[in-house]
Amino acid sequence: MSGAGEGGDESAVSSTGGHAPAPSATDGHAPALPAIDGDESALLTRAGHDPSFTLTDGSERAPATEAEDELPYSEKAGDEPASAPNAENESALAAQAGDDPVPAHHRRIRSFVTRAGRTSPAQQRARDTLGDRYVVPYVDRPLDYSRLFGREAPVVLEIGFGMGAATAEIAEAHRDVDFLGIEVHSPGVGALLKLVGESELTNLRIVEHDAVEVIERMIAPTSLAGVLVWFPDPWHKARHNKRRLIQPAFVSMLAGKLKADGFIHLATDWEEYAVQMLDVLGNETGLLNRAEGFGSAENGLLTRPVTKFEKRGKRLGHGVWDLVFGRQVR
Numbered sequence: 001m002s003g004a005g006e007g008g009d010e011s012a013v014s015s016t017g018g019h020a021p022a023p024s025a026t027d028g029h030a031p032a033l034p035a036i037d038g039d040e041s042a043l044l045t046r047a048g049h050d051p052s053f054t055l056t057d058g059s060e061r062a063p064a065t066e067a068e069d070e071l072p073y074s075e076k077a078g079d080e081p082a083s084a085p086n087a088e089n090e091s092a093l094a095a096q097a098g099d100d101p102v103p104a105h106h107r108r109i110r111s112f113v114t115r116a117g118r119t120s121p122a123q124q125r126a127r128d129t130l131g132d133r134y135v136v137p138y139v140d141r142p143l144d145y146s147r148l149f150g151r152e153a154p155v156v157l158e159i160g161f162g163m164g165a166a167t168a169e170i171a172e173a174h175r176d177v178d179f180l181g182i183e184v185h186s187p188g189v190g191a192l193l194k195l196v197g198e199s200e201l202t203n204l205r206i207v208e209h210d211a212v213e214v215i216e217r218m219i220a221p222t223s224l225a226g227v228l229v230w231f232p233d234p235w236h237k238a239r240h241n242k243r244r245l246i247q248p249a250f251v252s253m254l255a256g257k258l259k260a261d262g263f264i265h266l267a268t269d270w271e272e273y274a275v276q277m278l279d280v281l282g283n284e285t286g287l288l289n290r291a292e293g294f295g296s297a298e299n300g301l302l303t304r305p306v307t308k309f310e311k312r313g314k315r316l317g318h319g320v321w322d323l324v325f326g327r328q329v330r
């Protein structure tokens with residue numbers, strides 16, 4: 001399990017909920033990008049370099065494999081997000097169940113299985129030059145967005161950005177919005193950092209940690225303009241359905257993080273998961289469907305680009321379902 005961010009300057013992490021003024025020094029790591037304050041650069045120093053900043057609890061870490069996934073989101077392991085379990089991952093899960101000293105009823109079921117993955121030299125370079133600045137360490141206190149981004153702007157959270165191409169696209173198209181991307185797949189973080197550098201994006205930060213814990217601990221109530229969950233792992237086998245991210249308790253937590261006019265935008269290419277999503281969001285009293293049934297790729301703030309996993313789903317002949325729900329203040 002990742003530890004809280006002891007060590008780094010966590011000035012962007014609010015303990016009071018109040019907004020502290022944005023500090024003003026620079027750190028000079030990436031001259032191509034506009035300067036970011038010194039507090040923030042200190043805040044961001046741990047992620048990506050500190051071995052204590054682990055991505056998962058380790059017990060679910062599965063070995064890299066060249067085997068194809070057995071699921072529709074299959075691709076060779078390595079440069080792809082860990083999406084759904086293959087045979088090796090399943091045995092890793094089984095081994096974990098046997099070895100884990102934590103009683104089963106106390107273990108949290110995670111929506112991902114991490115693999116070693118392959119980080120390319122270019123992704124590694126991006127991590128080395130931009131990681132300190134753009135990867136936010138996991139901590140157990142709410143983030144202060146105005147300190148983190150150095151301005152007041154709507155904040156949109158994306159869960160599971162994969163290799164980050166769609167994330168970079170929306171961040172570039174909406175420079176007046178600040179984006180916080182959460183992903184556990186290390187090469188994906190490197191890939192998005194590379195795009196951040198190429199497009200000189202300043203309105204994007206990354207947390208490399210389990211989104212459930214990040215949202216629980218680092219996101220203040222009623223603070224988000226929007227939440228994007230595009231093509232989450234479908235975990236299509238009945239015995240794996242419990243790993244799906246979109247479950248009532250998680251959605252209820254998400255709803256509580258939205259501002260009064262905030263939205264949640266989900267998309268999937270797995271029909272049965274789409275139906276589950278509609279049911280779960282439809283039964284969340286803190287949310288109201290903005291469409292009759294399924295919606296469209298537009299969520300009122302931005303239009304969802306075609307994502308990598310959407311392309312894959314289409315190649316496999318799948319449909320695509322979007323859901324856009326707004327916050328309903330009770």
Ligand SMILES: C[S@@+](CC[C@H](N)C(=O)[O-])C[C@H]1O[C@@H](n2cnc3c(N)ncnc32)[C@H](O)[C@@H]1O
Pocket residue numbers: 073081082083110111112159160161162163182183184185188209210211212230231232233245307308309310
């Ligand atoms: C199927 S991929 C979709 C990637 C991207 N959104 C797209 O459409 O191309 C799902 C991603 O969610 C990530 N993921 C799953 N559960 C997560 C969690 N609890 N926290 C952070 N990332 C998670 C996986 O690592 C994977 O990269």
